[in-house]
Amino acid sequence: MSYSNLTIANMQEEVQRLSTNWQTLLDAMPEMVFLLRDDGGVEYMNRSAKACFGFPCNDQAAQSLHAVGKRCQEQLGNRGKGTESGNVGTVESIIDTTPVEYSSVPFVGYTGEKLIMLVMRDITQRKKFELELLQFNTSIETILQQKIGELQASEEMRNKLMRQVNSLKSQLGHHHSADKMVGRSRKMRELREMIHQVSGSDATILITGESGTGKELVANLVKATSNREDKPFLKINCNAINDSLLEADLFGYEKGAFTGATARKIGKFEVVNGGTIFLDEIGDISPRMQVALLRVLQNGEIIRVGGNEPVQVDVRVIAATNVDLTQAVKEKKFRLDLYYRLNIINIDIPPLRERKEDIVELVSYFVNHYREAFKKEIDFVPKSIISRLLEHDWPGNVRELENLIQRAVLMAKGKMITEADLMFDQDPRIEQKGNDSYEIDAKLGLTPLKSIVADFEAVIIRRALDKFSGNVATVATQLNIGKTALYDKMKQYGISAKRTKQKGKG
Structure with missing residues (x-):
């Protein structure tokens, strides 16, 4: 064998070795890699790409890649005139039925042919999160109930969901570091x-x-x-x-x-x-x-x-x-x-009673804030507590809710807030009505009869508790109502006999 033939053979071996090396390197990448020819055909797919789309690709995937290749040729050609590499950045698309994002660069094969390299990622999971965000915005109450159920199931799942929700919220429009308002209603x-x-x-x-x-x-x-x-x-x-x-x-x-x-x-x-x-x-x-x-x-x-x-x-x-x-x-x-x-x-600014779907997020925010401030280990708010907060009218708005949660976190003895820890403020609007009158004129035409009667009933119960120093059994007897039924109504209206007793002692 002549010296020239030997050199050519060595060069061919070197080319073959280099080709094997870069293919091995590309097969080790978790991202999908494609090499597309000028006609849009697939010259090469790495292992990740084959695992996702099969080899050879099905007709629909091949058609999608062909369209991507044509688009990349046009964009690379236009941008390549003014830049050194012609890189067109990251683009989202659908290959077959799989949502992906990809970036493309021109690539020259070892035999000199001009190809386009696509580095592609499957973004199915991210799209799933974006869909969850859309559902969060359009059906907040349903999502909240679902999340509460999941939070009760597992602490690990609670932490995972909190990270996901925070990540999704950061993608909402109009986000600013100075925005300290809580609520996505x-x-x-x-x-x-x-x-x-x-x-x-x-x-x-x-x-x-x-x-x-x-x-x-x-x-x-x-x-x-x-x-x-x-x-x-x-x-x-x-x-x-x-x-x-x-x-x-x-x-x-x-x-x-x-x-x-x-x-x-x-x-x-x-x-x-x-x-x-x-x-x-x-x-x-x-x-x-x-x-x-x-x-x-x-x-x-x-x-x-x-x-x-x-x-x-x-x-x-x-x-x-x-x-x-x-x-x-x-x-x-x-x-x-x-x-x-x-x-x-x-x-x-809307009052809290007109955006009650924000109460769960507000409660989470205040619990996190005050458990750090008071060095508490509270990590759970029962569904019964949330339901009670959703029923309250919140005349003091967010400030009243913050005060309530601050007291509850401070008074809590374990890792969760209980009914005994909730102490609602007395409605200042009721105090303004005086001791012997209940004004209904302002409510007529604006408030349903059921709500007016409920407010009146709450006033009667509060005054009876004041009169009898918070003795629920005596009040039940005087009002001719069962003790259990009275407790149910007190719970409904956020009335605490304990606070009445404390007020009487003061």
Whole structure:
């Protein structure tokens, strides 16, 4: 054999060795690898690809790969003109009936032929999770009941499901690190969409809602998603500061404006110039403060206490109140022109009783928070507790629920919350009705008869327990009702005889 023939033979052996090596390497990869020819035909499939689609591929899979190959040729050709590699990134598709994602690069075979390499992953499991998320959003109550049942079955399964749900929630739209609001109900999704829609402007925002709904959380998210995110942000509770002090605090004062004013003082509006100020409890400010605030909103200027010269400021105002400002305007307690200036954009927060599907998530959040704070080992909330929480009307909204869970976690003796640990706050709306009357006029036409009667019945039971110092047996006798039936009604209305006894001792 000649030297040249020997060299050629060695080269052929080397080529064969290299070919075997890279095929072995590709067969060891968990991802599927395909080499496609210019005509879309399959030149090579690694072991993972054969396991998924068979070898050779069925007709439907082959047609799908052919279409993918043509698409990759066009994209690689277009992008390859401006880039070194022509890589088109990751793409999702369906091969036969299997959902996949793949990336593609041009590949030159050892004999010089031009091929396309596809590196592909089966994403069936991920699509399954996405479907679960869709079901979570559209049928929350069904999913919650299913999850609760699974949580009762196994602690390991509970932890696994929690990780999955958290992962799926992170894929929901409008997610921001400053979003501390808990809940994925339809009303909460609409609230988040509203916030993200209006936060980018500099328009004044009025946040309304009942006490305890989380108006400050909304204000925080508005600021964090606005164009003034990196600018100063101050929060003022207008109801916590004396009126004259509030004016000086917000607008500043000149030297000699009043006793003790020994030097000029810059107010909050000047300090936060360029940023955002949050005025909570805006419905409680005095007529004089209303005039001063109107000047800021109309002209962008303030006048320091004791001064005459206006000072220009650039501040975005976010206001909040649980007062019905329209009624306050009718009663001449609030200026109509200021109301219009504040109410350019109104964000109304739904009360908890209108989004009860969020209660399970809120309970989980507060239990996790307070078990860490109190060094407790609580890891389970029974279904009976959840059902009772879902039945409650929550006049104090999320704040009332948080207080309830905080007390329950603190009082719990074991690893789970029990009925004995739940101590509901007395409904402040019932206290306002007085000792000898029950107002129904406000409910007529708005509340079903069954609910009105139930509220009236709860009032009677509470007053009877107060009168007889929480003695359930005596109350049952006086009301001519069985003791068991009375306990059932107390449970239904969230009434605790223990708290009545404690109140009587106090």
